[in-house]
Amino acid sequence: MSPLTLSHQRLPGVTVIAVCGEMDATNRGEFEAYVAKARSSPGERLVFDLSRVPFMDSSGLHVLLTCTTDRLRHGGAVHLASAQPLPTRLFEITGVSNHVPVHDSVEDAITAARASAPERSF
Template sequence: MAAELTLAHQHLPGVTVISVTGELDITNHAKVADYLCRSRQRPADQVVLDLAGLAFMDSSGLRALLSCHQDCLGQGGELRLAALQAVPARLMEITGVHAHLSVHHTVDQALSAALTKISG
């Protein structure tokens, strides 16, 4: 049985941190894409996705992340992924997507990079 997808966010100055837990797949990718767009406090916010609790992601989930990435760039922000687990990390590696997104080992590293971008 698939793990239920849960989403939560918090706002920091210029940064929206979104935690994604469970499984991201064809059954819920539209919910995630909508949530990622709606949860930013300002359109130009930096977005950090905390994926430490994301156990599984398929290609439709990856498409939702790429859509958010494009939306962020178009609004003057940037998407950063943090704490990827083995299965989602493998999907990004075999598709080559990791080379086009900002991927960080920890949420703290992603936050630091986002705050540097804001102040810099």
């Protein structure tokens, strides 16, 4: 298993969190803590760059969904970007892709996050 590496960049109107490595129960706490630290306000827009996440289980998905619910509750949004095949399949099987925008590229996700109106429910 590859270790989890996390970084973030604040851009005008959006924070991009880059995730590298497998997301599972062994690093769920680390991922949750990093997301909490990286956010600047509850109502912000977040983009998760998943281009270097080869595998994600329900633990990683749970963190993304909790974050999404929190953002929506405060007028923000979460966008997922550049997901590899296994995480993409997980989003499809669970129906997450019907509720959380999934974009082909980080640039597309940033553009959509900046342009999107706050969602009302999740």
